[in-house]
Amino acid sequence: KYARKHENNPQFTFGTGKVSVLGGFASATALFVVALVMSVESIQRLFDPQAIHFNEAIGVAILGLLVNIACAYILQGHHGHAHEHHHHDHNLKAAYFHVLADALTSLLAIVALFSGKLFGWNWLDPIMGIIGALVITRWSFILLKETSPILLSQPASPKLCTLVQ
Numbered sequence: 070k071y072a073r074k075h076e077n078n079p080q081f082t083f084g085t086g087k088v089s090v091l092g093g094f095a096s097a098t099a100l101f102v103v104a105l106v107m108s109v110e111s112i113q114r115l116f117d118p119q120a121i122h123f124n125e126a127i128g129v130a131i132l133g134l135l136v137n138i139a140c141a142y143i144l145q146g147h148h149g150h151a152h153e154h155h156h157h158d159h160n161l162k163a164a165y166f167h168v169l170a171d172a173l174t175s176l177l178a179i180v181a182l183f184s185g186k187l188f189g190w191n192w193l194d195p196i197m198g199i200i201g202a203l204v205i206t207r208w209s210f211i212l213l214k215e216t217s218p219i220l221l222s223q224p225a226s227p228k229l230c231t232l233v234q
Contacts, residue, residue, distance in 0.1 A: 093159025097212030104205040111198030123186040137172035
């Protein structure tokens with residue numbers, strides 16, 4: 070909204086195109102931090118297991134998965150719409166990755182919690198946390214690789230482009 074609101078503002082010499090890229094970069098950084106915290110907590114729980122309230126945790130994980138599937142469906146529609154117009158909204162892509170990451174962790178948690186409840190495999194919960202963190206880290210680096218070069222490049226002014234040609 071901010072970028073569209075200020076797209077004709079002369080104070081933004083090079084336009085507002087990098088606003089969504091900055092949002093994507095910030096989200097990628099946040100995703101990485103979440104993955105790091107997930108890893109640390111999962112490793113700690115692997116070596117110092119905690120009591121798990123399976124029924125409550127399964128209920129919360131299923132609710133989280135349903136909400137994230139609905140959000141992914143909504144964002145996927147917007148994300149696809151952006152591709153039809155041949156521009157990339159990195160902020161929307163980052164939001165989509167966030168929702169996918171949440172859905173993935175919910176799904177992994179459901180598998181781990183049912184395995185712990187039915188078979189006593191409580192160790193699977195922290196293992197799934199580590200796997201989820203690795204996948205989220207990968208998505209984070211994909212977004213960082215896409216947004217970093219755009220943020221670090223400075224578009225040439227129209228006058229300079231004319232002189233060079």
